[in-house]
Amino acid sequence: MLNAIWMGMIVLSFAGALMTGNLTALSKAAADGAQNAVTTALLLLGAMCLWLGMMNIAREAGVTAWLSRALSPLIRRLFPEYAGEKAVHEKISMNLAANMLGMGNAATPFGLAAMDEMQRLSGGYWPTKGMVLFVVMNTAAFQLIPSSVVTLRAAYGSADPYDIMVHIWFVSLGSLLLCIAVCKVLERFTWKS
Amino acid sequence: MEVLGAASVCAVLALIAAVGYVKGLPVFDLFTAGAREGLETALRLLPTLVGLITAISMLRASGVLELLCGALRPLTDAVGVDPAIVPLALLRPFSGSGSVSYVTELYAQYGADSDIARLAAILASSTETTFYAAAVYFGGRGFRSIRYTIPAALCGDCAAVVLSIVSLRLFG
Numbered sequence: 403m404l405n406a407i408w409m410g411m412i413v414l415s416f417a418g419a420l421m422t423g424n425l426t427a428l429s430k431a432a433a434d435g436a437q438n439a440v441t442t443a444l445l446l447l448g449a450m451c452l453w454l455g456m457m458n459i460a461r462e463a464g465v466t467a468w469l470s471r472a473l474s475p476l477i478r479r480l481f482p483e484y485a486g487e488k489a490v491h492e493k494i495s496m497n498l499a500a501n502m503l504g505m506g507n508a509a510t511p512f513g514l515a516a517m518d519e520m521q522r523l524s525g526g527y528w529p530t531k532g533m534v535l536f537v538v539m540n541t542a543a544f545q546l547i548p549s550s551v552v553t554l555r556a557a558y559g560s561a562d563p564y565d566i567m568v569h570i571w572f573v574s575l576g577s578l579l580l581c582i583a584v585c586k587v588l589e590r591f592t593w594k595s
Numbered sequence: 596m597e598v599l600g601a602a603s604v605c606a607v608l609a610l611i612a613a614v615g616y617v618k619g620l621p622v623f624d625l626f627t628a629g630a631r632e633g634l635e636t637a638l639r640l641l642p643t644l645v646g647l648i649t650a651i652s653m654l655r656a657s658g659v660l661e662l663l664c665g666a667l668r669p670l671t672d673a674v675g676v677d678p679a680i681v682p683l684a685l686l687r688p689f690s691g692s693g694s695v696s697y698v699t700e701l702y703a704q705y706g707a708d709s710d711i712a713r714l715a716a717i718l719a720s721s722t723e724t725t726f727y728a729a730a731v732y733f734g735g736r737g738f739r740s741i742r743y744t745i746p747a748a749l750c751g752d753c754a755a756v757v758l759s760i761v762s763l764r765l766f767g
Contacts, residue, residue, distance in 0.1 A: 403745050404730065411650040418659030427656045435652025439645040443637055446644075446731075450633030456611050458629025459622050463615040503603045510731065514636055517732055527739045534744050537732040541725040541748035542755075547603065551720040554699065560707035566717050569766065573721035573758040581751035588743045 446510065453511040457496060470495040480539075480582070481532040490519045494536065501540070504547040513540055535585045542581045544574045643734030647726065651689050660685050676760055677711045683718060684756045688725035688749065695719065710763070717759040722752050 419428040460466045470477070470488070473495040477484075484490040493516035500509035517533060524530045529537075548570050555563035615622040654660070664681045671678040679701065687694045698715045705712050725748045733741050 403741055404733075407726070407745065408646065408650055411654050414659050415650075415653040415657035418657035418662060421662065422658035424656060424658050428653055431652040431656030432649055435649035436645050438652065439648035440641070442648060443641045443644050446640065447633065447637035450637045451630035452633075454633040455626035455630035456608060459615040459620065459625045460611045462620050462625055463611065463618050465611060465614055503607075505604055505607070508604070508607075511633060511636075513732060517736075518636075521736060527737065529733065529738050529741060534742050534747070537729055537744055538747045538751070540732060541723045541728045542751040543723045545720065548720045551716050554695075555702070555707045555716060558699075558702035558707035563707070566713055569717045569759065569762045570720045572762050572766075573717055573755055576758045577722060577751040577754040580754045581747055584747045584750045585743070588747060592742060
């Protein structure tokens with residue numbers, strides 16, 4: 403799937419640039435994009451080291467165990483194949499908590515750690531149901547505190563920058579629930595055992 | 596609000612460090628040991644990021660999005676939605692920074708409290724950058740396929756577009 407999408411993006415850009423005469427801009431964009439990727443990786447590197455370091459302390463101190471106990475009814479229902487796996491529960495719960503608090507920088511390192519743990523358990527060349535559901539949930543992240551958008555609206559002189567919060571909860575929760583439902587339906591069609 | 600988001604990050608950092616120390620743990624040693632794992636993960640992701648971000652950057656520069664927006668014009672007219680939302684709906688799954696800069700342009704052009712700016716703010720905050728997230732989470736793992744990840748995630752993105760229009764019409 404990613405192979406086809408990636409090829410499609412590049413070929414489509416070339417075709418589009420031919421039609422609009424943007425070829426110079428396109429070649430510059432390719433070079434800039436590769437450079438930006440390195441910057442992004444470096445930013446991610448800092449966040450990864452910081453939050454995985456903090457997670458190591460939190461794990462030893464029992465903070466993650468406490469959090470995963472609190473969220474485990476939810477996690478067990480969503481990821482039944484990892485029902486007994488404490489390490490997976492801890493990392494998923496850290497990711498969910500970071501997402502809800504709007505700590506985007508921390509959610510990714512925790513999420514990657516959760517994926518590593520799930521892959522370690524399952525092995526093989528195919529992602530598990532749980533891994534797919536987990537990634538799809540992260541593409542539809544639900545935020546309790548959408549701090550960046552409120553800050554930006556206030557900066558542009560909004561009279562009430564908070565007045566969209568309820569809408570954001572409604573829309574993001576709605577699309578998250580739909581994502582989960584779609585995954586649960588597709589699981590039945592693609593895993594026949 | 597910015598303070599609230601920043602406060603939650605600082606509070607979590609301070610809380611974890613303090614709880615660990617009070618429990619008698621070698622907190623700094625634990626931190627550095629954990630941080631080392633981050634190094635490996637971030638380096639493993641570099642090739643994925645170069646491939647994806649280059650392709651996204653090309654897509655944005657090529658003018659394909661503008662062509663698509665023109666093609667979708669009859670649809671927005673039929674539903675009665677401002678066509679200025681279409682570029683955002685198309686851009687959002689690919690580029691987080693691109694969406695933020697587009698939303699900012701709408702604030703500057705129409706005012707932060709205009710209907711279109713509110714719609715854009717809701718839509719941009721209600722979903723994540725789908726392709727980036729899928730690539731980062733699955734990058735470098737050597738899987739043959741990621742199964743139905745993209746279709747399921749795009750269902751969510753489409754739902755977010757519909758729901759944000761519905762939400763504003765229902766609750767104002």
